[in-house]
Amino acid sequence: MAKMRAHVLISGEVQGVFFRESMRHMAERLGVAGWVRNLFDGRVEAMIEGETDQVEGLIEWCREGPPAAQVEEVDVELERFVGDFSGFAVRT
Numbered sequence: 068m069a070k071m072r073a074h075v076l077i078s079g080e081v082q083g084v085f086f087r088e089s090m091r092h093m094a095e096r097l098g099v100a101g102w103v104r105n106l107f108d109g110r111v112e113a114m115i116e117g118e119t120d121q122v123e124g125l126i127e128w129c130r131e132g133p134p135a136a137q138v139e140e141v142d143v144e145l146e147r148f149v150g151d152f153s154g155f156a157v158r159t
Contacts, residue, residue, distance in 0.1 A: 069119045070148045077111040077129050079139035086111050087157045089133035097121040100152035116152055
């Protein structure tokens with residue numbers, strides 16, 4: 068199966084609503100690796116790697132996020148798969 072890597076920026080009401088921790092749980096459920104962190108400008112940034120279907124599933128989840136989030140925009144930039152993550156981490 069094909070693998071992919073995606074750099075994702077999520078805008079809207081996405082900080083202070085358990086977005087990162089919820090995303091980590093969903094990433095683990097889907098079996099993808101990478102990281103997620105808050106940015107100073109109010110967005111959430113993530114790097115996701117794994118099987119194409121699972122990465123696309125997590126990107127779709129980002130379009131809604133956890134119940135308290137109000138996602139306005141999800142920007143996705145596909146990159147070359149590297150395979151340098153062993154799990155999914157919340158970065159600070």
